Amino acid sequence: MAQHSAQTASITPAALHRLVQEGRAPRVLDVRTPGEFRTVHIPGSYNVPLTTLREHRAELLSHLDEEVVLVCRSGARAEQAERALAEAGLPNLRVLAGGMNAWEAAGAPANRGDARWDMERQVRLVAGSLVLATGLVGVFVPGAHLIGTAIGAGLTYAAISNTCAMGVLLSKLPYNRGPRTDIRTVIAELRGDLRAKA
Template sequence: MPHTPPTTVEPAQVREFREADPQVRLIDVRTPGEFTATHIPGSYNVPLDLLREHRAELTAQHGDPVVLVCASGARAEQARALLETAGLDRISVLRGGITGWEGEGGDLDRGRGTWAMERQVRLVAGLLVLTGVVASTAYEPLKWISGFVGAGLTFAALSNTCAMSRALGLLPHNRTAATDGRALLDALTGGRDGSRTAG
């Protein structure tokens, strides 16, 4: 991998990078539940919320190239911006995330976990809109539930953030058993023995 890697890389490039440089770190920033369900072999789980929580501690003790991974690339881009602000460099984002990786024939380890966050958001948003429409037949002002959800989704698209996904990420089904945040961060910032939350 060159000294200054591109900010986004294609799945095929990631495979080439890993073959050429075994020090390349794949850091998956999805929730532990999503990571347990499916992840790229050899990747480490360092959730985006954990990075936000410990942003003041984010100093790397290595010069290894890092490729950030999420479901589609949006959360990985947020993580890249956060890490660059913290002074970490040699960071790229896997274009298309896990979806793009799988679409190009990349291997995945699968386990028992939760739905992808985007799918969870679609379910909750859809249920809220449906509830608002149905409930408004009995009490007309409840139609604004649907309007509120629509406004929230519009803002999420324009700002490339999602408050609903952050809230859903705090639910127990999106978390694994208690994990040591420092050990997870070491997968990104520390030596070569950083811990995976799944094999």
């Protein structure tokens, strides 16, 4: 198994856009939920949600040739995907610096579908609502405020560890899942692209 460096290699939106325009685009894997992907994504990218990528990384390795760029909303999930694939032995991985936020801010082309809230916004809504509700209930029910304290501790841990248990739970909701991401479909799409390149 390959050793993974602590430093994550990245690529700027401008550099990736230039490669796309020159016809030298690397394989772009978008690791957000299907719902987020349908809202907006880089043309030609493949949707391989982070949980699917982690579970099936060994199957994906033989279908990922040359360079791979990993994308999420802001970069955090893409970095987790990069670690998972690097640990499995895949070289030439880069993360899109700033994720889709930076891609859109740069004015690069994007395919758009129905608007949905991205995962970070959903986490903020749920966490904030729970803290607010438990704070108000705590006025009448002693100890209820401790639920908000636990949520605050969880968010602090999420920031330190660059993971988010609430985001993982929310990603399982039908709103975020959309059509089930089947690894066989993803691999078939990757194989089709490989044949087209040959």
